[in-house]
Amino acid sequence: LPWVMDTSPVIISLLFPTQVIEKNVDPEWTLLTFLRKNWTLFTKYACGRGGCGACTVMVSKNDPVFKKIRHFSVTACLVPICSLYGAAVTTVEGIGSIKTRLHPVQERIAKSHGTQCGFCTPGMVMSMYTLLRNHPQPSEEQLMEALGGNLCRCTGYRPILESGRTFCDKNDSDSWSSLETQEICTKLFAKEEFQPLDPTQELVFPPELLRMAENPEKRTLTFYGERVTWISPGTLKDLLELKVKHPEAPLILGNTSLGPAMKSEGRFHPILLSPARISELTRVTETSEGLTIGAGCSLAQMKDVLAERISKLPEEKTQTYRALLKHLKSLAGPQIRNMASLGGHIISRHSYSDLNPILAVGSATLNLTSAEGTRQIPLNEYFLAGLASADLKPEEILESVHIPHSRKWEFVSAFRQAQCQQNALPHVNASMRVLFKEGTDSVEHLSIAYGGVGAATVIPSCSCPARRWDELMLDEACRLLLDEVSLPGSAPGGRVEFKRTLVVSFLFKFYLEVLQELKKLVKLVSDSRRHPDISDRFLSALEDFPVAIPQGVQTYQSVDPHQPPRDPVGRPIMHLSGLKHATGEAIFCDDIPVVDKELFMVLVTSSRAHAKIISIDFSEALKLPGVLDVVTAEDVPGTNGAEDDKLLAVDEVLCVGQVICAVVAETDVQAKRAVEMIKITYEDLEPAIFTIQDAVKHNSFLCPEKKLEQGNIEEAFEKVDQIVEGEVHVGGQEHFYMETQRVLVIPKTEDKELDIFVSTQDPAHVQKTVSSTLNIPINRITCHVKRVGGGFGGKVGRPAALGAIAAVGAIKTGRPIRLVLDREDDMLITGGRHPLFGKYKVGFMNSGRIKALDIECYINGGCTLDDSELVTEFLILKLENAYKIRNLRFRGRACMTNLPSNTAFRGFGFPQGTLVTESCITAVAAKCGLLPEKIREKNMYKTVDKTIYKQAFSPETLIRCWNECLDKSSFHSRRIQVEEFNKKNYWKKKGISIIPMKFSVGFAATSYHQAAALVHIYTDGSVLVTHGGNELGQGIHTKMLQVASRELKIPMSYMHICETSTATVPNTIATAASIGADVNGRAVQNACQILLKRLEPIIKKNPEGTWEDWIEAAFEQRISLSATGYFRGYKAFMDWDRGEGDPFPYYVYGAACSEVEIDCLTGAHKKIRTDIVMDACCSLNPAIDIGQIEGSFIQGMGLYTTEELKYSPEGVLYSRSPDEYKIPTITDVPEEFNVSLLPSSQTPLTIYSSKGLGESGMFLGSSVFFAIADAVAAVRTERDIAENFIVQSPATPEWVRMACADRFTDMIPRDDPKTFKPWSIPIA
């Protein structure tokens, strides 16, 4: 390796394509920027904050702690490029490629159907690859841990896990079992085909780097960038001198704290000191007193050190280490733990820190060093509060941390509660330590520290000296704690009452835990009144929910044994792009290399919810280097959006996040800097409406009420035995597609033509919008969609607006424009699922028969109409779900508020609305003293009937799904087991539910039921298929080629789909409403049939000929080998005045049963089992369809349990990153997860009697919600608390904990809502 100069070189050895040495790097670059920009590699950007794992790569470095080469996964978006001095980086391209050789990880993830949109796949592959580098035969626990930091929004994780499992040591038993009979099949891929993993084939750590590590460079290396200088000293002495010279300069280690702060909080540090090469900082030493861990050790190294010491030392000495290890397992994902340092963690002093509370109660000391010498300070409340007298001096650094061993008669525990079990920042955490006078239960010292309940870790002073460890002490300690940990009602982060409750609930857990241990150690001076035996019923308070490895079976119908093997329809064919997803060779919009003269656009958005724009001053922004222009409404040559939905704001803004103008610069960094310099002055306008309640009060609606009614509801209410009224609040949902919104507009030199590469579900809409915005005909604009990294409805409408703004920039500057939304901006600007507020009144007989149901729903539409009227209509049409209720009234309204406009989202109103209907059912059950499943069964459609809008249908399949789900889940016996469990456990409760579903597919308008395709056969026999659907990960292209293959009777290998383009198939409909494959499949079929018909005479003449022979002959005979296929679909209509219609082509039926267990003290839950039975009719591709069901179920589960949007009282969205908005992770998958497709029924309307399954599974996620509600109801019944409580989705830990009222919730102070301004407001 060449000599390292002192000026500006950095060595990075990328194992792809060969080793490289990179000079002249800018310290502000992250590894991700570098890989994407400098090396045109395709590691993905999805959040930029270390929270999603999409950018995972492997770093290999010499590990001075364990004295070996350590391979570890990192999130490239947070790794500063300069930190990689002497490290090897392996990206997804480095381990295999479809052009050369696939790595087994890549092959298996693709063939196990672990990729849908494929955007998360390179990151998943690299997490798995890194695991295998360290453990070629990992355990399943290691596999789960390795994938814990990678999010996937499409698959529901099961197939990804399954692919990894094929490498695991105990893979013989096949937890995802497989079976194949003539009719039923459970095998989705052939494991036998996989190439074996051969660890000897892996790339080796470059010997040059090894030599460097063995003979470390001692000189200081300095890297100069445009604005920042990175200094990396080689010795501690040099570092300390530098710290004297640059006292303000931070030390940069993992950059997991500094990085996000620099990105989002605008912090800037012109000098960064990197102590990565200082060996003293990674030293670990042990004495009889305790362990001293170098501040530069990563949290992963610390975890390994602690695990090793715990296995060697006696238990009594390792209490603090065990508590640390427990939290190190759930702190962030492995990538962050691999990067983050102990020193960085401690010094950052985040209020949520999981480790500082433990270190504080464990009496850790900080060993500080400076040029002056060394000193020790305690890691105590003063240090944590940042008191200058207890803190580091500017020239000091933290060298190491001493953590003493615990002693006999000392107990240490740690607790945390987050939105979900893993990879989530805690809402509250706590660490508690108690020391007893030897041989007694008399407290010598009690110390407690809390995180998440203040600006810093809080250490209350109550130490309870000389108190006995009994209930009296507990009560008093709780009271003292609540006095000292005084969270004001307006505390940042909100959830105030929940946090207060956790403060005492954790103490109670600790109390019980210690009591149990004490009882083992000493015969407590027996006073049974003070130490009543803890009965088994109460011991359940002690256990946390462990991370479990999901198991399950997927069942589908085998194809007819007479079907020719060449015919792929009905078989589990891998996603066409699967292998390319896995190697990183699948190109997404922003992977298109920089085009000549390209500029970057960044949007400027409103910071006010409702205001007049007084002035916009961008003069300072224009002075910045690289900044070319600012695009405003005045630059729009044509129409600036709709009158009430402007592309670029004019005079007035209607929400925070509304686009006002856009900066165009040479690079994204320059454009972002310019955005900061734009000054906009506003004058606030009244009213600013955010909540549904306020909108109703102000009569602020986007469209007229939608109403359906049948029977005579008033009369029916008079005749019923009982009436219940209630309210349901359903929160909104962020799409969180992994690929944020992106567009690249390339103006051509001739005839005002534009090429637009865009991530959209509806390219024709983008084309049309750009046309009207620029005032040029549609035929000059071509939109190209290669693939979309997840859409879920969020890329139906919004990409058109973004495309149009970018196009204005392109026309104004005459140069190509790239617009890539940051995750924060995407979440802020684009809106999501409509939050809903529902009121119901239900009348029923004591038998549970519902006679009358009146539901009124309001959705929060945001500031413009968008799809809100359609969502309201769908909501009302679908509200009855599976139930026949003779007297019904459904009313719905879309509220206009000053929030970003909400839009289409998988299920389109059904998942929110139907939660109201199902909540009525549970309310009726509670009143009748019957089980909810009985009420469901009693009121379900039984015979051929008509819906509320008078569309006839047969519920036969619905009933089959229900019965099969009851049967497969052994529902009735498990219901009894749940009840038994609940009788035996006080602090943990189980709940079970089964939910039926009738989901109508398609759009309620005829014009949407059409599609076209264009099929070309080339003279070599290869076939190019184009159709109007977009590949969003749902496998539409794969299905289309399956159709074409069957029709043309040739294998799929002859065929190709290049992209969706408005130039080949015009006037397309959005790929949405679950019917993409239905309608486009029929169009492809039509085109292929036309072609085959043309070929028939040739085939007849030469029946023994090959396909190539026939094509050659056809060409010779001047037969056109290109055909357009068209499908003129279903006539859908709905007459709202008469309340009747025929709006939907068909229904998808299904049922899901879920069982959960809740922790009544923390509100946490674990998902024990889910069984789904879905009617897929004759699935075109069971692997894809099961993938859709699982993925949407998990997405639905997120909607109903963890995904919570938080808004400030001023209408600002707080939750703008994966840190604050929790979509399900791999550890959220139910422990047992079974999906079965109902053996086929027939649907004449669709292609080969298949069904569209894109959306329906979403609602089945509510079975988890109702199982949680069932468990909560069991708690309330046992405790004799009112059976009715406000149903609120998501069922977060906060909601569950507060609904399980007990002595602790009674103990906490409650604030009068009139006395404070809350941190956040509920908008549903």
Ligand SMILES: Cc1cc2nc3c(=O)[nH]c(=O)nc-3n(C[C@H](O)[C@H](O)[C@H](O)COP(=O)(O)OP(=O)(O)OC[C@H]3O[C@@H](n4cnc5c(N)ncnc54)[C@H](O)[C@@H]3O)c2cc1C
């Ligand atoms: C996605 C994500 C999830 C996370 N989840 C959790 C979680 O669940 N629980 C939790 O507790 N934390 C969590 N964190 C926070 C994480 O633990 C900290 O960011 C991390 O430990 C900081 O270490 P670092 O090496 O990256 O610090 P850096 O960002 O490199 O540095 C942070 C600060 O520490 C100072 N510093 C570093 N080392 C020294 C030293 N030796 N002497 C003096 N000053 C020093 C620096 O000057 C700087 O100001 C999460 C972070 C991310 C990005």
Ligand code: FES
């Ligand atoms: S993009 Fe790096 S973790 Fe999300």
Ligand code: FES
């Ligand atoms: S396949 Fe994982 S995010 Fe789409």
